[in-house]
Amino acid sequence: MAVIICPSVIGAAPVYSPRVRRVTGTLNNETIEMMKKPRCGVSDVSRYGHFQGKPRWRKGLITYRITRYTPDLPQKQVDQTIAKAFQLYSDVIPLDFKQIYGTVSDIEILFQGGYHGDFYPFDGRGGVLAHANSPGQQQGGDTHFDDDETWTLSQRGVNLLLVAAHEFGHALGLDHSRDRRALMFPTYQYVNTNGYKLPDDDRQGVQALYGSRTARPTPDSNLPNPRGEQCSRDLVFDAATSIRGDLYFFKNGYYWRKSVKLATIPFTKVSTKWPPIRSVDAAFEVPQDNKVYLLQGNQYWGLRATSRTILSGYPKPLTNLGLPTYVNKVDAAVYVQSTGKTLFFVNRKYWSYDERRNRMDSGYPRNINWDFPGIGSKVDAAFENYGYLYFSSGPRQTEYNLPYKHVRRVLLNYGWLNCY
Numbered sequence: 001m002a003v004i005i006c007p008s009v010i011g012a013a014p015v016y017s018p019r020v021r022r023v024t025g026t027l028n029n030e031t032i033e034m035m036k037k038p039r040c041g042v043s044d045v046s047r048y049g050h051f052q053g054k055p056r057w058r059k060g061l062i063t064y065r066i067t068r069y070t071p072d073l074p075q076k077q078v079d080q081t082i083a084k085a086f087q088l089y090s091d092v093i094p095l096d097f098k099q100i101y102g103t104v105s106d107i108e109i110l111f112q113g114g115y116h117g118d119f120y121p122f123d124g125r126g127g128v129l130a131h132a133n134s135p136g137q138q139q140g141g142d143t144h145f146d147d148d149e150t151w152t153l154s155q156r157g158v159n160l161l162l163v164a165a166h167e168f169g170h171a172l173g174l175d176h177s178r179d180r181r182a183l184m185f186p187t188y189q190y191v192n193t194n195g196y197k198l199p200d201d202d203r204q205g206v207q208a209l210y211g212s213r214t215a216r217p218t219p220d221s222n223l224p225n226p227r228g229e230q231c232s233r234d235l236v237f238d239a240a241t242s243i244r245g246d247l248y249f250f251k252n253g254y255y256w257r258k259s260v261k262l263a264t265i266p267f268t269k270v271s272t273k274w275p276p277i278r279s280v281d282a283a284f285e286v287p288q289d290n291k292v293y294l295l296q297g298n299q300y301w302g303l304r305a306t307s308r309t310i311l312s313g314y315p316k317p318l319t320n321l322g323l324p325t326y327v328n329k330v331d332a333a334v335y336v337q338s339t340g341k342t343l344f345f346v347n348r349k350y351w352s353y354d355e356r357r358n359r360m361d362s363g364y365p366r367n368i369n370w371d372f373p374g375i376g377s378k379v380d381a382a383f384e385n386y387g388y389l390y391f392s393s394g395p396r397q398t399e400y401n402l403p404y405k406h407v408r409r410v411l412l413n414y415g416w417l418n419c420y
Contacts, residue, residue: 048205322360
């Protein structure tokens with residue numbers, strides 16, 4: 001479980017690199033140049049590999065906490081980036097990761113230069129960037145970043161996402177790889193992180209330890225067509241949102257569109273209008289940005305509200321919004337015009353996202369029934385209309401006055417679809 005110091009620290013050991021074609025064991029100029037590159041604090045091996053004895057986690061949920069942050073980035077950005085790094089693995093293996101605060105966690109993360117409490121002090125800027133322990137009890141998986149480096153989210157300095165994902169590979173049981181395209185290659189090299197996925201070599205290595213994640217449930221084409229439920233008193237919505245004054249109500253991969261400009265209620269298949277999206281779990285509009293967001297599973301799409309077309313660069317993972325990696329589905333979402341906040345409802349809790357600052361508010365998640373008395377403890381769909389919030393739970397819906405935290409009246413979902 002102990003961290004192994006890089007060959008660049010201990011001297012004339014053979015290394016693998018894109019420039020070294022032959023392993024000689026001799027300290028030559030090429031080897032010296034490669035040894036000078038920024039690198040990880042774990043020894044080099046060939047192709048994907050595992051630590052001796054193949055240690056791995058024997059549980060499905062791994063908790064982590066960040067005990068000391070870098071001053072180079074806002075704490076929220078660090079939290080989001082660490083979550084993204086873990087998600088690279090949770091997308092392909094049956095493990096989930098959860099950030100916790102103030103209690104004992106499986107993995108402890110810190111940023112500190114020089115001596116930092118273990119036997120492997122960092123060596124200053126440009127040498128060893130970080131190191132991590134392999135899985136195990138007590139300090140197993142603990143990950144340390146050299147804060148003498150300049151941590152960034154771009155090509156400048158050292159990209160935190162790439163280094164964190166590399167170190168978490170060690171924390172999961174991966175050793176270094178000879179494949180220069182692998183994330184677990186021992187020397188740091190920047191690559192574009194937009195839409196970054198775990199390279200094949202790393203995926204195969206970590207799946208050899210944990211197996212493959214069974215595909216997360218996706219909407220099935222065998223789900224019943226809900227057209228006949230339009231005027232059912234038992235109608236339950238999957239999601240609802242406004243788009244440029246019209247109301248959209250989603251159910252089983254279809255939606256009803258209610259518009260003051262139309263005498264009827266059009267009924268459309270989601271994938272016909274937006275081909276990449278099979279169904280919608282939650283949706284919300286941010287009118288001042290001319291954007292609408294549709295959430296499905298652990299990802300979301302952005303639409304231009306005026307044209308109702310998908311924007312480039314999507315889908316994106318929910319972790320981009322600051323939601324933790326263990327959230328694989330959002331039950332409901334609504335943008336509140338008066339506060340500038342988007343609320344995300346998951347089971348009995350909710351998060352608040354500040355659209356102006358583009359980050360989650362601190363102190364979340366909170367229990368729904370603490371802050372919205374009278375609407376129940378779970379929300380299936382939510383939207384705002386004429387200054388009131390509408391929360392659906394099952395077929396029942398509450399019209400809510402947020403400033404006064406007051407339920408004005410109780411409705412049924414089907415009333416919105418010209419059924420009264």
